[in-house]
Amino acid sequence: MFKKILYLIICIPYLSIAQKAVVIPIETQNNALVLATDKDNRLCVTHFGKRLKQTSEYAQISQQYWAKDDNAGIYNAAYTSSGSTNLVEPALNITHADGNTSTELKYVSHEVKKQDENVSLTTVLLKDELYPVEVTLFFKTYSQEDVVEQWTVIKNKEKGSIELEKYASANLYFAADNYYLTSYHGSWAREMKPEETLLTNGIKTLDSKLGTRANLFAPPTFQLAFDRSATEDEGKVLLGQLAWSGNFKIDFEMDSYHHLRMIAGINPHSSEYPLEANQEFKTPSFIYTFSEKGKGLASINMHRWAKKYRILDGNGSRMTLLNNWEATYFDFDENKLVGLFKGAKKLGVDMFLLDDGWFGNKHPRNDDHAGLGDWQENKKKLPQGIGYLVKQATAAGVKFGIWLEPEMVNPRSELYEKHPEWVIKEPQRPEHYFRNQLVLDLSNPEVQNFVYGILDTLFTKNPNIAFVKWDCNAVIYNAHSQYLEKTKQKQSKLYVDYVKGLYKVLDRVRTKYPSVAMMLCSGGGGRVDYEALKYFTEFWISDDTHPLERVYIQWENSMFYPAIASCNHVTDWDKGSLKYRCDVAMMGKMGFDIVVDKLTPNDLISAQKAISDYNSFKDVVWQGDLFRLSNPWDKPVASLMYVNEKQDKAVMFNYLVSNRFEFNFAFEPIKLKGLDPNKKYKIKELNLYPETKTSLDEVATFTGDFLMSVGYNPDITLNRKSVILEITTIK
Numbered sequence: 001m002f003k004k005i006l007y008l009i010i011c012i013p014y015l016s017i018a019q020k021a022v023v024i025p026i027e028t029q030n031n032a033l034v035l036a037t038d039k040d041n042r043l044c045v046t047h048f049g050k051r052l053k054q055t056s057e058y059a060q061i062s063q064q065y066w067a068k069d070d071n072a073g074i075y076n077a078a079y080t081s082s083g084s085t086n087l088v089e090p091a092l093n094i095t096h097a098d099g100n101t102s103t104e105l106k107y108v109s110h111e112v113k114k115q116d117e118n119v120s121l122t123t124v125l126l127k128d129e130l131y132p133v134e135v136t137l138f139f140k141t142y143s144q145e146d147v148v149e150q151w152t153v154i155k156n157k158e159k160g161s162i163e164l165e166k167y168a169s170a171n172l173y174f175a176a177d178n179y180y181l182t183s184y185h186g187s188w189a190r191e192m193k194p195e196e197t198l199l200t201n202g203i204k205t206l207d208s209k210l211g212t213r214a215n216l217f218a219p220p221t222f223q224l225a226f227d228r229s230a231t232e233d234e235g236k237v238l239l240g241q242l243a244w245s246g247n248f249k250i251d252f253e254m255d256s257y258h259h260l261r262m263i264a265g266i267n268p269h270s271s272e273y274p275l276e277a278n279q280e281f282k283t284p285s286f287i288y289t290f291s292e293k294g295k296g297l298a299s300i301n302m303h304r305w306a307k308k309y310r311i312l313d314g315n316g317s318r319m320t321l322l323n324n325w326e327a328t329y330f331d332f333d334e335n336k337l338v339g340l341f342k343g344a345k346k347l348g349v350d351m352f353l354l355d356d357g358w359f360g361n362k363h364p365r366n367d368d369h370a371g372l373g374d375w376q377e378n379k380k381k382l383p384q385g386i387g388y389l390v391k392q393a394t395a396a397g398v399k400f401g402i403w404l405e406p407e408m409v410n411p412r413s414e415l416y417e418k419h420p421e422w423v424i425k426e427p428q429r430p431e432h433y434f435r436n437q438l439v440l441d442l443s444n445p446e447v448q449n450f451v452y453g454i455l456d457t458l459f460t461k462n463p464n465i466a467f468v469k470w471d472c473n474a475v476i477y478n479a480h481s482q483y484l485e486k487t488k489q490k491q492s493k494l495y496v497d498y499v500k501g502l503y504k505v506l507d508r509v510r511t512k513y514p515s516v517a518m519m520l521c522s523g524g525g526g527r528v529d530y531e532a533l534k535y536f537t538e539f540w541i542s543d544d545t546h547p548l549e550r551v552y553i554q555w556e557n558s559m560f561y562p563a564i565a566s567c568n569h570v571t572d573w574d575k576g577s578l579k580y581r582c583d584v585a586m587m588g589k590m591g592f593d594i595v596v597d598k599l600t601p602n603d604l605i606s607a608q609k610a611i612s613d614y615n616s617f618k619d620v621v622w623q624g625d626l627f628r629l630s631n632p633w634d635k636p637v638a639s640l641m642y643v644n645e646k647q648d649k650a651v652m653f654n655y656l657v658s659n660r661f662e663f664n665f666a667f668e669p670i671k672l673k674g675l676d677p678n679k680k681y682k683i684k685e686l687n688l689y690p691e692t693k694t695s696l697d698e699v700a701t702f703t704g705d706f707l708m709s710v711g712y713n714p715d716i717t718l719n720r721k722s723v724i725l726e727i728t729t730i731k
């Protein structure tokens with residue numbers, strides 16, 4: 001059907017005649033980023049924050065700041081170039097065709113295209129007066145969600161090739177009393193550990209140089225609070241992310257006015273990128289939302305945006321599953337798997353997910369030292385192949401999904417024997433392995449075809465495969481491409497072309513298989529960002545499935561990612577209460593990684609109940625709004641809730657996270673959020689363990705006003721370490 005597109009273009013010509021400043025407000029429902037030209041026709045950021053009621057007043061902002069020295073128009077440049085008179089961290093650094101290293105960008109024109117009622121795209125063209133390089137800044141606004149997606153295109157109009165030394169996506173400028181940066185660090189099974197820093201003079205950098213699995217030590221994701229630390233409900237805070245699945249660099253530089261410059265983009269480390277004449281380079285997107293009402297609203301806005309505009313099938317449905325990784329590791333065969341299918345059915349999940357270890361014949365994948373790259377069923381373990389398993393799973397009443405790690409190769413594999421030239425490695429140095437494996441060179445189109453072919457062959461042979469877990473366990477060591485060498489291209493393109501190659505493969509997969517569910521995994525949460533999530537329905541946030549640790553990891557992930565995308569599995573990492581493990585897994589996309597037949601009779605009933613209860617409210621968790629109520633970093637009880645759009649159904653999750661005697665219970669009510677103050681609600685405890693009764697008065701009713709002003713005590717004690725509450729309106 002023809003879709004009416006509202007199309008509004010404001011084209012403002014080069015500012016040579018009228019010397020009046022050009023003012024470009026980039027507005028969302030509540031916020032504005034204002035760009036304006038200065039007396040030298042440089043494009044500057046003059047405002048970031050609350051949207052003004054009168055648009056005409058944006059023009060007066062720059063006069064309120066004293067910035068008349070040499071650095072005016074440079075510190076607050078909308079895209080800081082390098083060389084000439086610039087002395088601060090640049091967004092752009094070019095070596096021109098004649099070897100000159102200076103660039104000075106001036107405003108040329110801009111246009112605004114309204115794509116629909118909610119989405120607008122503002123583009124601003126900048127040019128150097130001496131060197132014909134064009135830089136176009138793109139700002140895509142999602143008004144209702146207060147989200148801005150920003151990227152840059154650099155076009156070489158010089159006669160010869162130029163070298164991009166630095167090519168950031170976004171360059172923002174903030175004026176506040178103080179700046180509190182929350183960044184994340186971690187490692188395998190310890191992802192998303194938050195750290196809040198008061199930014200001081202100098203540059204604070206968040207970066208990754210790992211190539212693949214780029215988030216292993218730090219994700220390209222952060223919170224920036226202005227004036228003072230933000231809480232869930234108060235404070236000015238920006239949630240930002242560079243949407244790029246490779247090396248990134250985000251700099252926060254305080255200038256001499258105590259203003260903050262932020263520059264986010266691909267990490268320029270070993271990544272000078274040549275641009276032939278007339279070629280252009282599009283940077284990844286920097287995505288942010290800004291809230292003046294704390295982190296809670298910022299998260300809600302980010303989640304709403306991600307579900308509607310970014311995550312594949314973000315407003316759709318998901319499958320509960322049983323995975324065999326922790327249940328069997330590499331030790332399984334056909335019969336064992338078929339037995340597990342029955343367990344999946346008994347449990348009540350939608351799907352069985354076959355993990356690592358099903359492939360390789362000359363070098364069977366019986367542990368993580370061999371077989372990666374040889375994507376043929378292991379004849380000993382699976383004599384009748386994947387097709388047989390799909391049929392058996394269907395007969396057992398569950399769908400079938402499969403694990404792949406298509407970008408990787410073990411040196412002990414037929415693939416390596418046949419194609420050593422496809423592997424990223426320094427030809428003159430010893431090979432160095434990460435989890436006994438090497439990375440395939442995705443800058444090479446032949447390798448892209450091979451990787452695409454793995455999925456295409458699998459789906460062609462087995463059209464009923466319902467799910468893929470796409471893993472990526474190694475970082476890039478010894479970054480060197482034999483393909484780039486052979487084709488006489490610069491080695492410094494490798495890190496960027498690897499990621500571009502990955503996206504090309506994923507584009508092809510999605511063109512042919514637009515809807516098959518895929519989980520993004522990278523030895524846990526080693527790779528997750530909003531560019532990759534265009535292709536994936538969900539992601540594996542960590543291999544750490546200890547429920548207590550999960551409360552914290554899931555809490556932090558919930559700042560940026562909606563529950564529908566966050567895969568949480570019940571495993572045996574912790575042998576304690578199964579109910580607690582299930583309750584923790586429920587605050588996202590629930591799955592299991594256990595041997596069902598080994599459960600005690602009561603644990604089996606409990607797990608079955610967990611799934612049926614989860615099925616009764618999962619739409620609220622997946623499609624509702626999230627409210628974080630009680631922070632596990634500060635309080636003995638972690639508590640959060642999801643509320644549906646109509647505000648007639650909510651689910652509240654409460655978890656004891658302290659072992660200290662004095663904190664072994666919730667001694668005060670927890671204030672709920674997101675309800676309708678005028679509606680009346682009843683509260684019912686869900687997922688009770690067999691033979692236990694609730695300690696709550698389920699007959700009592702409360703107004704939303706009471707629940708949000710006074711709160712509700714879930715009666716957490718040592719005997720009730722986790723409590724799930726369903727809150728529904730009384731008809």
Ligand code: DGJ
Pocket residue numbers: 325355356403471473521522523524540542543
């Ligand atoms: C790392 C993943 O995070 C695990 O869930 C599992 O799939 C293993 N890889 C398999 O090798």
